[in-house]
Amino acid sequence: MQAEQDDSKSEPEPASGGIHPLFASEDGDVVLGSKDRVLFRVHSYTLKTTSGWFRAMYSLPQRGSSVVDIPAETIYVDEDAATLEGLLRMVCGLPIPRLDSYDVIEPILHAAEKYDMPGPMSIVRALVVTQPLIDEPLRLYAIACRYGWQDEAMMASRYTLTLNLHAPEHRATLQKLSTEALLNLFQLHHVRRETLRKRLNDPPFVNDAGDTSCSHCGTLVDYHTWRELKYVIIMEMDNRPLGDTVCNPGLLEWPAARACWNAKCHNCDRVLYDKTLTMRVIRECIEQLPTTIEWV
Numbered sequence: 412m413q414a415e416q417d418d419s420k421s422e423p424e425p426a427s428g429g430i431h432p433l434f435a436s437e438d439g440d441v442v443l444g445s446k447d448r449v450l451f452r453v454h455s456y457t458l459k460t461t462s463g464w465f466r467a468m469y470s471l472p473q474r475g476s477s478v479v480d481i482p483a484e485t486i487y488v489d490e491d492a493a494t495l496e497g498l499l500r501m502v503c504g505l506p507i508p509r510l511d512s513y514d515v516i517e518p519i520l521h522a523a524e525k526y527d528m529p530g531p532m533s534i535v536r537a538l539v540v541t542q543p544l545i546d547e548p549l550r551l552y553a554i555a556c557r558y559g560w561q562d563e564a565m566m567a568s569r570y571t572l573t574l575n576l577h578a579p580e581h582r583a584t585l586q587k588l589s590t591e592a593l594l595n596l597f598q599l600h601h602v603r604r605e606t607l608r609k610r611l612n613d614p615p616f617v618n619d620a621g622d623t624s625c626s627h628c629g630t631l632v633d634y635h636t637w638r639e640l641k642y643v644i645i646m647e648m649d650n651r652p653l654g655d656t657v658c659n660p661g662l663l664e665w666p667a668a669r670a671c672w673n674a675k676c677h678n679c680d681r682v683l684y685d686k687t688l689t690m691r692v693i694r695e696c697i698e699q700l701p702t703t704i705e706w707v
């Protein structure tokens with residue numbers, strides 16, 4: 412068997428009812444039919460050695476009656492031609508299809524799991540942490556959790572920190588997660604925000620616990636500018652839990668930040684807040700926040 416091209420998308424679509432040109436060898440002793448009625452002639456030996464499902468089927472005294480159609484050697488399956496082609500390319504040692512979108516890999520993974528085909532599963536797993544798949548970390552996280560891929564799930568959870576999970580566009584993907592996977596992800600995002608929020612109430616920062624006085628002249632001061640800046644910081648952590656935008660441009664350019672750095676004691680006219688120290692402590696806190704879900 413030989414693949415003429417490695418780019419499956421450039422090949423003509425095999426006609427419904429016809430045999431796929433890559434899987435037309437006369438040597439094949441079994442024909443698989445896709446849902447859209449494209450036929451793939453392959454070797455039963457290949458199926459038996461790469462698929463636990465086919466191995467079990469062939470070990471039955473009679474061919475599995477529910478999947479064997481007429482004629483006897485043609486087995487119709489639920490997958491469409493593109494998915495079946497992808498799977499068979501992988502188990503037959505042909506150039507693999509382009510695995511560059513979730514719409515391609517999700518049905519392949521589903522079929523690989525169903526037919527107990529570890530080979531295709533491992534190929535897709537190796538590729539999910541590459542672009543462009545990694546550019547959709549929430550979908551990657553969903554798949555990694557679904558198939559129990561710990562390293563990939565933890566990596567994907569880190570990449571989700573640029574996302575606001577509460578945004579409506581993520582709802583459909585989040586609905587695919589198991590409850591545990593969903594809670595783990597929300598926990599990560601929540602802990603980052605809450606840890607920073609609590610830190611902003613500890614020294615050297617002023618808080619609501621008591622009166623605050625000017626560090627230079629001792630006069631009681633109104634620190635509402637800091638309270639407002641804290642609020643903006645926490646809102647930003649909700650929006651983008653990675654926190655990178657808090658330090659830059661946030662603390663440099665936000666109006667609330669400028670107001671804070673410009674605030675002065677009404678008695679001695681000195682600035683109330685140490686911009687350099689504040690920025691350093693906030694940056695250090697963000698750098699120490701957990702970056703991945705905990706995988707238990």
Ligand SMILES: [Zn+2]
Nearest residue numbers: 625628676679
């Ligand atoms: Zn003062």
